[in-house]
Amino acid sequence: MKETVAPAAPRPGALGAHAGWTGRFAGLARLSPTLRRKLEDAARLRRFAAGERVFGPGEKPRGMLFLLSGAVRVHQTSPGGREIVLYRVAAGESCVMTAACLFAEQSYHGEGVAETDVVAAEAPRATFEALLADSPEFRDFVFAAYSHRMIELFRVVEDVVFGRMDLRIAERLCQLADEEGVARVTHQDLAAELGTAREVVSRQLAEFQRRGWIEQGRGRVRLADRAALARFAASA
Amino acid sequence: MKETVAPAAPRPGALGAHAGWTGRFAGLARLSPTLRRKLEDAARLRRFAAGERVFGPGEKPRGMLFLLSGAVRVHQTSPGGREIVLYRVAAGESCVMTAACLFAEQSYHGEGVAETDVVAAEAPRATFEALLADSPEFRDFVFAAYSHRMIELFRVVEDVVFGRMDLRIAERLCQLADEEGVARVTHQDLAAELGTAREVVSRQLAEFQRRGWIEQGRGRVRLADRAALARFAASA
DNA sequence: GCGCGTTGTGTGACCTAGTCACTGAAGGCG
C-alpha cells in the first residue's frame, strides 16, 4: 500500500524486489545517489526464515548487517543452557554486535536468531567504511544507533546486577502483552528474556496469579489487571 | 625520559604543559597538522585528583573525553549502595559511556571516578565530528575503541548472568595482585568490582584462605598459591 | 475417539548469593 507515491521507475538490480531499499532507511535516505548505488550494489541480500540462526559464536561477521524487514533477537547462552536477551534488531536498524565484532575482528560473542522471516543487507566492511567516510548522515545514523544500544546494554547490566527478579518479570510481561493484554509466551521464553531459570518464572507467575493480576494458559499469559502489574513493576 | 627524540620546538598553546599531546595518541598521531592543531586548540584540559568524580548520573557530557594520563574507573551504583565496575579508561583511551551519552544526548547512566590523578582533554562534539569526518585514522581509532568496549560489556553481562561468584572473585584477585602476588584491596573494593556484597567476598576469601591459596591482612590479600587460584578461576 | 510422544507446567529439596544486624579487631591520630 501507499506505493502510489513512488515516482522514479524501479531500477532492476542485484537486490531484486528490494531494489531501492536505502530510500527507506533513516539516514540512508539522504545518501548521494552515487553512494546509494554503491551500497545497493555491494550489499548482498540475505534471507532467513523465522527461527533460523542469523549468526552465532564461532563465526566472524562477513559484513555489516542492515535489517530490511523482520526482527532479530540477539542473546547470550550459557553452557548450562540458560539464556539472556541482549537486544532486538528491528527493520531499519543495524546490529551492533555485528558492527563491534566486525571492527574488532573477533567472532561473535552471542547468537542472533530471526524472530520472523527476515531480509537483511550485508555490506562488506570496505563499503561500510566508505559510507562512513563520505556521508555525514550515515555517520550520524551509525553513531546514534551504536550509542543507543550501548546505553541499552548499560541498562541490562544494571537490571541484572541490581534488579529484583519479580519486578523484572512483571515488567517484561507488560512489554510482551498485546493490546488485549495477552502474551503468547511460555515460562521458558520469559526466563530466556531475563536470564533466569524457568522454575523461577513459574513460581513468580503462580504468585501473580494468586494476587489476581494474571491468568495462565499453556504458552499464554493474560494480564487480568495490567495496571496493577505495571504499578508493581515500577515499585522498585 | 626519552625526550631527546622530540625534534620540533614545543609550541606554546592553550594546553600548556600538554601541548602536542595528540602526538602520543594512537591514531591521533597521524592526523594532519591542521586537524591536530584544531583538536588541540578546541579541546579543554581538565584535571582531576585521585578519588575525584569525573562524571556521574544527572550530568550530560559536555564533550568527548580523551585521557592523557591517569586512569578512570567507570561503574554503576544501585540505590542500595552496591556497585559494579563496567570498565576502566587508561591513558591514551577515550570513554565510551561519554561518547554514547554525547551522541544519544542523554545524561550519564554511570559514574566515572579518577583512580589516580588524571589529565583529560575534553573536545566539543563539533570538533569530534569534524575529526570523524576528515580523518580515516581517527575514525578507525574511535570505532575500534568503541567496538572493544562493547565486546567487553558483552563479557560483563555474561559473567554477571551466568558466572559463579567464587570463580569471579578468584579471577579478579589474580588480576589485581602485583608481581609479588599482593593485592591492596579491601573486601568492599572486591565486592564493588564484581557487583556483589562485601559479606559474600569475606566468606569466599575465608574459604580460599582455608585452602591455603591466600593470606589476608587488613586491606591486603597475598596470593600464597597464585597458580592454584588461577587454575581454580579457570575451572568453569 | 484412542494411544503416544512432545512440550509446557508444578513442586519439593537443596544450594548459592544477597541482606540485615550485629560484634569486635586494626589502624590512625590527638
Place this chain on the structure above:
DNA sequence: CGCCTTCAGTGACTAGGTCACACAACGCGC
C-alpha cells in the same frame, strides 16, 4: 593511651538457581 573510623567476621534469614521429578495439555497418526 584512649578514641574514632574503617575493615572484617558471623549468624539468621530471604531470594534466586539447580536438580529431579510428576503430570497435564496438545499434536498427530491411525
